[in-house]
Amino acid sequence: MKKDKHQSINRQAAKIAMLKKSSAAAAKPAKPKKPKAAAAAGVAPEAIAIQVANLVVEFHDVDAGLSDFTATHNGADQTIHESGTISFKNVKTNDTITIKGDSAGSTIVNINGVQAVPMQMSFDAGQHIGGLFLITS
Amino acid sequence: MKTIKRRLLILILMLAVKNSFAQVTPATNFLFAADSVKSGAAKDILTSFFQLGLSSLLGPDKELSINSNPFAVMLKRNPALSLDKNYKKYKPLRRLNFRLGVRFDSSFGFNGFSSGLQYSLIDQTDATTSDYIFHRLRTDELNKERDVLLSALNDYLVNEVPAADKPAFASNVNKVLQDVPFNKLDAGFQKIVKQLAAEKNLGKVNDVFANRGDSSFKQIDAAKYTALKNKIKNNLLWTIGISDSTYKDKFQFSNVAIVSKLTKGIFDADPGDNNLEVNMMAAYTFSNDTMRQGRNLKREIFTVESGINWIIRDKRTDRPFCEMKFSGSYYHNFANVYASENRDSLTINGTLRIRVLEDIWIPLEIKYAPKTGNIFGFLNIRANFTGLNKLLKGPS
CATH class of the missing domain: 2.60.40 (Immunoglobulin-like)
Known part of the structure; x- marks a missing residue:
């Protein structure tokens, strides 16, 4: 029960962080798609060492x-x-x-x-x- | 006892010189290389690193002196100072020379100390601070074409060369652009480079490959840089300084002089060609007026000297090996005039400088006063650092 609550809090925090990031990113140039988004679009993720x-x-x-x-x-x-x-x-x-x-x-x-x-x-x-x-x- | 002290003093001086300058770092080496084509007269005006001088060897007032540049001494201790940011930061020290000396009488007895400071107000002969040289390098057409060739070779590497061959190709690109002559590269790579240079219409690069294929770009650059340094070696060098000497019994000034010196080459000569150089000097000297009571600095004399120095250079190395200077001096005494002395006087001077070793000069100076018919002679030795270092190290 405690574990479920902890995971739920973590998910909420991650969502808030994502929202903050996306509003900040609006003023910045577009970044390459994240592997998750790329996978959703049907493109195989590349293993690029930056x-x-x-x-x-x-x-x-x-x-x-x-x-x-x-x-x-x-x-x-x-x-x-x-x-x-x-x-x-x-x-x-x-x-x-x-x-x-x-x-x-x-x-x-x-x-x-x-x-x-x-x-x-x-x-x-x-x-x-x-x-x-x-x-x- | 006196002789032992004297010998001990000379020995200490020589040991100090040996210990301080026994090693030559790449940074100081650069200073020597830049300095080696300067005339002996120019080096007497402003030394780049270190000069040991013995003046008036046969006269009654001899002097052993050390002339040096504080920045060059610091650079020897800390080569990081040669970094461009530090180089600019220490500009005042780079332009400064200091001199410390010991004076001797006719029988080599101690006769007081001497010291001096000299600052170059204008030094257009220094390649390391020359806007002219930098501008010429930046606007060089061959350099621009090499940049275009680099870009074309880079595109070829990225788009045409298989991944496994890229390191070898990259290495060849650096070789051809830097230190390997075109003719020494492998035939396949030569073909690619020639094709790209032709496609991009790189006329000067093609000319190097066709006619100077046994020389690397590095060698071509070195020759060009030497020619650029040669262009500025005749430029203006103007210094101002103060020098003094003390009595032998007390650390009290017996003589103080404010001196300004100037030198400038006349003709735009090619490397190895002889040239003429204008040398000018003006000094205002304060010394002891013996007509007044006690020690003082009331005897004020203004001197101006102007002359032409003929520099005879070694054709192969561009280094001067003999110089002859003809000049005239005018003196005006503002103080009491001694018996058998004129308030104004003129002398005609001749100085012969012979380079006996790579950086050891022997200047013989003759002065003739037409009015009195007197002739004075001064024999000096000027050992600039590289020559001195070799002497102290002995034959290698």
Whole structure:
């Protein structure tokens, strides 16, 4: 009896939380369908591992601002002009992240949060930055 | 006893130098590489890292001094300071030089200390802060075409290459865009790259593959960067500073000078070509007026010197190995004029600088006063850090 009551309370709380979420989501861009909803629509759920890839970019022996670095994933660009981190969400296996840019100093780019080929790239002072990271897992 | 003290002092100085600079980090290496093509006269004005100087070796007032840049010393201890954010934060320290010295009399007896600070008001010769170099890199047409090629290769990788082959293809993409010459890549990959470059009309990239296939893009970039650094090495360097010296018996100033120096290359010469450089110096000196009672700083002299420095460079390395400077100096004494002294005087000067080792210069300075017919000579040694480090380490 107690157990039934507890489950009922949990269901109520979940409903309230769902209502709150849906009203908040109205202002946000549409999210991918949840597996349950997808199943109801007759579509088989996909086993997608959602990962966040972080590119940690360091410029050395140069004034901040005298560098230009752009990383691209699935057509979305992110640019920085001084040392920092660029993050991409929803990164999947076999995705690529391309990098390009220039710096009057030397550049080191490390990727973390995912396994990639390669895990690090470095460029000498004045060397054009260009290359890609292939996400392997 | 006095001799032992003197030798001990020199030994301590040399040991301090050896211990502080025995290791060269990649960060400091960069400073040396950027510094190596500067003229000896420019390095005397503002050193990038470290300079040991012996002045007036044959004169009555000799000096052993250490000239350094505080940021370069800090960078040696903490290489993280080379990160761009720190680099900008410590800009005032990067522009500063300090000097500490010991003065000796004609018989090498202790004759007081000397010190100084120098700040570069304008330094357009520094590649690491050059807007010009950054702009040229960003607007380079070959670099833009390489970005287009990267994008095309990425699309090909995503859409055409089977999953099992993707890592090897990705590795080849990075090789061709970075440090492997096109001709050294496997034939199948070369074919794909050539086809994509042709489809996208990448004329400059195609030209590299066709005519410079044995050079990697990294090598091409390095040559281009050297040429850009060469473009700015003739730019303006202007410093202002203060220097002083003390009496040997008390830590009381015997001389204080406010000095401003300027240098600028005249011609836009290619790497390895000789060039002319304008050198100018103005100083206002306060020293002891012996016509007044006690020690004072009442003798005020204004000096201005202007000259042309002929820099003779090694064709292969672009490093100067000999310099000849011709200049004229004007002196005006604002204080009491001593017997047999003129209130205004002119001298004609000649300085020959010879680079005896990679970074050790021997400047011989000759001054001639046309009015009195006097000739003065000064023999100096300037050891910039890389040369000194090699000497202390011994042959490797």
